[in-house]
Amino acid sequence: MKVSRLLSVAALLAYTGVNAGVGPVPIKSPSIIQGKVTNDQIRKVTLYAVVEGRKEEIATAKLNDQQAFAFAVPSPKEGFYYVSTGIRGGDARIYLKPGDNLSLIVEDGEYSLQSGSAENKVLQQWSRQLKPLTMPIVKMDTSTFQSYFPKLEALVAQVKSNKQKVATPNKAFNEMMKLQMDLDVERTALQFLLMPHSIHPSPDQYPAYYKQILQPNKYSDSRILRDGDASSLLSLYGTYSYMNQATHEKIKPEERLARSVALYGNDTVKAVVITQSLDAYKSYDALIAAMEPVKQYLVTDEQNRRYLEFEKKLHNFAAGKPALSFSGEDVNGKKVSLADFKGKVVVVDVWATWCGPCKAELPYLMKLEEEMHGKDVVFLGSSVDEVKDKQKWLDFVKEKEMKGVQIFTKGYSELTKLYNIQGIPQFMVFDQKGNIVTIDAPRPSTPELKALIEKILTKG
Missing domain, CATH: 3.40.30.10 (Glutaredoxin)
Structure with a gap:
């Protein structure tokens, strides 16, 4: 466990003054996450925070002999977090704010909230509604579009009424959750369409839902980056957009990144697209050429750190540098x-x-x-x-x-x-x-x- 950011439950209780005399200044409003894992093959659980649309590990806890775990988060930044067993589809999305106390049972591909905040009860209900769409993807089963598309259309029809029922005392969560429902449906719909199947539909067999996904200036609200799966959604959307181009004209390598960035209507989202595209570049010169028209979108310390680290790594492979023999x-x-x-x-x-x-x-x-x-x-x-x-x-x-x-x-x-x-x-x-x-x-x-x-x- 990363002690600099998280403490064990026992240590946290001691640090906050329980059974203690004069000591350090107490941590205000810690949040506790505890639970059990049903799969006895799992040995640890990882907690992720969300950083610019991707999941970033902040702690790992070993399971005890009862398959139980616990995390204590001092003064958490309010928002989505993820408890993961490492199994595909086994991430439990939770919502934390200072002072929360959550109890979970984590199963393969889903979780059950035993006790927790109003926000997490809404998340639990939505997770169960989304399950019929996500499980074929998680299990890589043989579901065809004939069986999947009706499930998608049924959920799409329910989303509007679902949003109306999101009425916790937390207004910020309510607004984020309504956006999250749209993001989740779109991501799972694109994942299913783009994964391998024995039978693939033709575009004229797509439900009407797919026809409205492509929009100019897509994802113009930077709040989508509060979702730990946002980076995956951006990649899926980029692929889907390319598939639906009227013509697939050849694009010069140095122009590809600018074309991708132009799909999106928010500068912060554009920056995330740039940083998650860096691995596509194998040479320093190609990277510099691609970055020239888009580098101005990198404005945060994190974005510039990621870019500069990658640039430094590639500089060893710049034109004119001595070859590494093999x-x-x-x-x-x-x-x-x-x-x-x-x-x-x-x-x-x-x-x-x-x-x-x-x-x-x-x-x-x-x-x-x-x-x-x-x-x-x-x-x-x-x-x-x-x-x-x-x-x-x-x-x-x-x-x-x-x-x-x-x-x-x-x-x-x-x-x-x-x-x-x-x-x-x-x-x-x-x-x-x-x-x-x-x-x-x-x-x-x-x-x-x-x-x-x-x-x-x-x-x-």
Whole structure:
């Protein structure tokens, strides 16, 4: 447990003057959360606060032999918190304000409020109404749109009357809860639509509800960021918006972030979209280009901290920086490293035999290799297949008559760790001096990669 922010119940009671004489200044209005977990395989429970639309861990409690837990929160900031068992869908959303005392029974995918505030009774009731929509997603079951859409339409029809029933003495909570109902329905509706199914509906089979989701200047109320799942909702909405574009014209990489940010009607929301998109950038130069038109939206200390940390991490991979060498075994078992090819332009293809998009690039890559034949260019294929699949890799290289230099780098190991590779295919280009040109190069299926190689060769 993070003692700087939370105390155990026993310690808190001592600190607040119970059975104590002269001591520290008491903490005002602590809140207590206690309960039991029904799943005897669970060993700990985590408490999350909400920071700019995402859940941030503030404490972890080990369960005792009765599967019980307790948290004491000194003077909590009023709002939503989450008690999590770590199981998918097992987060219990609660509402805390100073002086609250909650008792919960946490089950897989849901929770039961034993005692608590008026706000938490409203949350409990809403959680139960939402369950028929969320459980197919949590359990990844085989529900089809034919069975899901009627449930969605039924709940949508109830939301208006549900809002009218939210009448606790806490006016701030009442307004937030009414907004939260809309957010929850929209998120679960988009999650279901975008998850894999054996049968997918065509757009003309969507309920009317989906047709009103797309709006100009979406999420113009920054209060949505009080929801710990808001960042997920923003990602879902961005995907759904892209799917519904009239045309899918090719967007330059440096323009993608600005296009995404433009979907939203609130500057604080725009900033969250920016910070949660940072991992998409693999090179310093690409990040700087993408950030130029949108960086002004980062205004809080937290937003700037997250951005600057990421920028600093990528700066090591800026163009002109020395490459970090890696090695692997070629098809004959000989050790080959990136450093072996100093004096030539090196194009690295990070791929795997199980990767569909990687294999889709192969014909374009082989054509590019033919076009570059006789020039000072080395094409280095680096497979990240697992060790157990080495023979599969060898067979694939032979079957496809893959050219260039092919090496096996043993799964998530030196190569992927050095260059922070999270997804494949990833193409990287290094110049004749062994310096980085880019670790996030265009794919061979685009003309930009060939143009980049020729430009480097011209410079010599």
